[in-house]
Amino acid sequence: xxxxxxxxxxxxxxxxxxxxxxxxxxxxxxxxxxxxxxxxxxxxxxxxxxxxxxxxxxxxxxxxxxxxxxxxxxxxxxxxxxxxxxxxxxxxxxxxxxxxxxxxxxxxxxxxxxxxxxxxxxxxxxxxxxxxxxxxxxxxxxxxxxxxxxxxxxxxxxxxxxxxxxxxxxxxxxxxxxxxxxxxxxxxxxxxxxxxxxxxxxxxxxxxxxxxxxxxxxxxxxxxxxxxxxxxxxxxxxxxxxxxxxxxxxxxxxxxxxxxxxxxxxxxxxxxxxxxxxxxxxxxxxxxxxxxxxxxxxxxxxxxxxxxx
Amino acid sequence: xxxxxxxxxxxxxxxxxxxxxxxxxxxxxxxxxxxxxxxxxxxxxxxxxxxxxxxxxxxxxxxxxxxxxxxxxxxxxxxxxxxxxxxxxxxxxxxxxxxxxxxxxxxxxxxxxxxxxxxxxxxxxxxxxxxxxxxxxxxxxxxxxxxxxxxxxxxxxxxxxxxxxxxxxxxxxxxxxxxxxxxxxxxxxxxxxxxxxxxxxxxxxxxxxxxxxxxxxxxxxxxxxxxxxxxxxxxxxxxxxxxxxxxxxxxxxxxxxxxxxxxxxxxxxxxxxxxxxxx
Numbered sequence: 082x083x084x085x086x087x088x089x090x091x092x093x094x095x096x097x098x099x100x101x102x103x104x105x106x107x108x109x110x111x112x113x114x115x116x117x118x119x120x121x122x123x124x125x126x127x128x129x130x131x132x133x134x135x136x137x138x139x140x141x142x143x144x145x146x147x148x149x150x151x152x153x154x155x156x157x158x159x160x161x162x163x164x165x166x167x168x169x170x171x172x173x174x175x176x177x178x179x180x181x182x183x184x185x186x187x188x189x190x191x192x193x194x195x196x197x198x199x200x201x202x203x204x205x206x207x208x209x210x211x212x213x214x215x216x217x218x219x220x221x222x223x224x225x226x227x228x229x230x231x232x233x234x235x236x237x238x239x240x241x242x243x244x245x246x247x248x249x250x251x252x253x254x255x256x257x258x259x260x261x262x263x264x265x266x267x268x269x270x271x272x273x274x275x276x277x278x279x280x281x282x283x284x285x286x287x288x289x290x291x292x293x294x295x296x297x298x299x300x301x302x303x304x305x306x307x308x309x310x311x312x313x314x315x316x317x318x319x320x321x322x323x324x325x326x327x328x329x330x331x332x333x334x335x336x337x338x339x340x341x342x343x344x345x346x347x348x349x350x351x352x353x354x355x356x357x358x359x360x361x362x363x364x365x366x367x368x369x370x371x372x373x374x375x376x377x378x379x380x381x382x383x384x385x386x387x388x389x390x
Numbered sequence: 391x392x393x394x395x396x397x398x399x400x401x402x403x404x405x406x407x408x409x410x411x412x413x414x415x416x417x418x419x420x421x422x423x424x425x426x427x428x429x430x431x432x433x434x435x436x437x438x439x440x441x442x443x444x445x446x447x448x449x450x451x452x453x454x455x456x457x458x459x460x461x462x463x464x465x466x467x468x469x470x471x472x473x474x475x476x477x478x479x480x481x482x483x484x485x486x487x488x489x490x491x492x493x494x495x496x497x498x499x500x501x502x503x504x505x506x507x508x509x510x511x512x513x514x515x516x517x518x519x520x521x522x523x524x525x526x527x528x529x530x531x532x533x534x535x536x537x538x539x540x541x542x543x544x545x546x547x548x549x550x551x552x553x554x555x556x557x558x559x560x561x562x563x564x565x566x567x568x569x570x571x572x573x574x575x576x577x578x579x580x581x582x583x584x585x586x587x588x589x590x591x592x593x594x595x596x597x598x599x600x601x602x603x604x605x606x607x608x609x610x611x612x613x614x615x616x617x618x619x620x621x622x623x624x625x626x627x628x629x630x631x632x633x634x635x636x637x638x639x640x641x642x643x644x645x646x647x648x649x650x651x652x653x654x655x656x657x658x659x660x661x662x663x664x665x666x667x668x669x
Contacts, residue, residue, distance in 0.1 A: 095573040096488050103485035103544050110541035111507055117518030177411060180404045194656045195412045201652045203602035205624045206644050210418045221437050316511040319604045360517045367514045374509045
C-alpha cells in the first residue's frame with residue numbers, strides 16, 4: 082500500500098474510501114429524496130400515472146379555498162409559534178445562562194443538569210404529561226394556581242381555541258429552553274478573562290457589564306440560537322401531534338405546517354392522502370426554511386462576524 | 391454577575407431565579423413519576439403528595455406490562471439507536487478525516503455539500519423517502535429507520551468531528567507515515583483514539599433525537615413488529631386515555647431509561663456543548 086502511494090501523482094484511493102460511505106448514504110437517503118420531493122410537487126397522479134402539471138399543485142394550494150385557508154392558518158400559527166419561542170424561550174435561556182456563568186456560583190452543575198432534563202425527554206412524554214397537568218379532570222393546574230391566589234384564571238387552555246396554540250408553544254418553550262441556555266452559557270464562558278478584567282478596571286460591572294460587554298460578544302451565539310429555533314419551529318410536528326392529534330384541534334387552532342403536511346400526505350378521516358400535495362407543502366416549508374437560513378447567513382452572519390475572536 | 395460585585399443580595403437573587411426555574415423544569419417529571427405509584431383515588435385525591443402506604447399501588451405498571459409489548463418496542467428502539475449511532479460515528483469520522491486531513495480538489499465544496507443537511511431537515515424529504523423505501527421493499531423494517539437516521543446524523547457529526555480532527559498533531563501522523571503505516575492504519579490506530587472524547591459528544595447529540603423521534607417510525611415502520619418505544623408509547627397512551635394509572639406508569643417507564651442515561655452522560659454532554667463544539 083505504502084509503496085503504491087509513493088509515485089509522483091498517485092490516485093489517492095483512500096480519500097475516496099474514507100468519503101464514500103458517508104457521501105453515499107447522505108446522498109441516497111437525504112439529498113436525492115429532498116430533490117425528489119421538490120420534483121414530486123410538480124406532478125399529479127391522474128388515472129394511476131404521474132403527470133407533469135407544472136405549478137398546478139401550488140395553484141391548488143393557494144387558489145383552492147379548501148387548501149389555502151388551511152395553509153395560511155397553519156403558516157400563521159407557525160409564525161406565532163416561532164414568535165413565542167423568540168420572545169420567551171431565548172430571553173429566559175440567556176437569563177439563565179448569565180446567572181449560571183457568574184463566577185463562584187454554588188450548585189451551578191446541579192442547576193445546569195436539572196434545567197436541561199426536559200430537553201432530553203421525547204415529545205410524547207412532554208406532550209402527554211402537560212396534557213394531564215393542564216387537564217381540568219386531574220386538577221393539578223388549578224390546584225397550583227390556588228397557591229398564588231390565581232385560581233380564577235384557570236381554564237382548560239388546551240381545549241380553547243384562543244389559548245391552545247399559545248399554551249402548546251409555552252410547553253415547547255419549557256422543553257427546549259435548555260438549548261439556548263447551554264449555547265449562550267458556552268459563549269459566555271469563552272469570553273477571555275482579559276476583556277472582563279479590562280471592563281472592571283474601567284468600572285463597568287454588574288448589569289452594565291452584561292449589557293455593554295458580554296451581550297455584544299455573545300451576539301453570534303444569539304444568531305445561532307435564533308436560526309436553530311427558526312428551523313426547529315417550522316419543522317415542528319411531534320408535540321402538536323401528541324397533544325392534539327393530527328387534526329390539531331380544537332378546530333385547527335394549533336395546526337402548524339408539520340401537522341398540515343402530515344394530513345395532506347397521509348389523509349385523515351374523509352380525505353384521502355395525496356403525496357403530490359404533501360410534496361407541494363414540503364416544498365413550501367423547504368422554501369421558508371431556506372429563506373430563513375439565507376437571511377441568517379447573508380445578513381446576520383456577515384454583520385456579526387466582526388465581534389468574533 | 392462579576393467578581394467585583396458578588397454581593398449577598400445578588401447571589402441570593404441568582405439562586406432564587408435558578409431554583410425557581412429548576413422547580414419548573416423538574417416539576418412535571420416528578421409529578422408523573424410520583425403519581426405512577428399511586429392508586430386511582432390517590433392520583434385524583436392528592437396529586438401533589440408523594441405516595442403514602444395508603445395510596446401506594448402498582449396497578450398502573452401491571453396494566454402496562456400486561457397490555458403493551460413494551461419490552462419488544464424497547465428492543466427495537468435500542469437496535470435502531472445503536473446501529474444508527476455506530477454508522478454515524480464510523481462513516482462520520484471517516485469523512486471528517488478525509489475532509490480535514492487531505493487537500494484535494496473539491497474539498498471545500500464537499501464540506502459545504504455535507505453541511506447542507508445541518509440546516510435543512512431531512513423530514514422535508516419524507517414523501518420521496520417513503521417512495522424509496524416502498525420501492526426497495528424496506529417499509530416496516532428497522533433497516534429503513536437506521537438508514538434515515540444515519541443520513542440525518544451524518545452532517546452534524548462530520549461538521550463537529552472535522553473541527554476536532556484538525557487539532558490532532560500532524561507530527562504524529564507523519565511519524566506514522568514514516569514508519570510505513572497505511573492511511574487506514576493511521577486513521578483507525580492513531581487518530582480515532584485521540585478524538586474519542588469528541589466522538590462521545592457527537593454520540594450523545596445523535597442519540598437523543600433518534601431515540602425520541604416519532605415522525606419516521608410513524609411513517610416508515612408503524613407495524614407491530616417494528617414499533618419503537620416512542621411510537622408504542624404514543625399509541626398506548628391514545629388507547630388508554632381514561633386509565634390514568636396505566637398512562638402515568640407508561641410515561642414513567644418512557645422517562646426512566648432516558649433519565650438514567652442522561653444522569654450518567656450529562657457531564658460528557660455538557661462538556662461537549664460548552665467546549666465550543668457547536669459554535
